[in-house]
Amino acid sequence: MKENTVILFFNKDWGGEFYEIENGRMFVPFYDEECGGIEFYITDSEASFLLAYNEAQCLIAMGTAADWLEGYKARCQE
Helix, strand or coil, X not given: CCCCXXXXXXXXXXXXXXXXXXXXXXXXXXXXXXXXXXXXXXXCCCCCEEEEECCCCCEEEEEXXXXXXXXXXXXXXX
């Protein structure tokens, strides 16, 4: 995500709205301030990854986000 534009959206039951965040580094402050721990999905305009956080507090990653999450896990275990 870094400084690239990301697209944030939510469960369809909560409406069809999405947010385009111009700088991916701003996602965490935005989420903390505006969303407060609810289920979310985040991707980029090319859909090269999908990062999701669900009600069971599980982080799910696909595409390039899966590589990032595996690398993060490995670094934390060192």
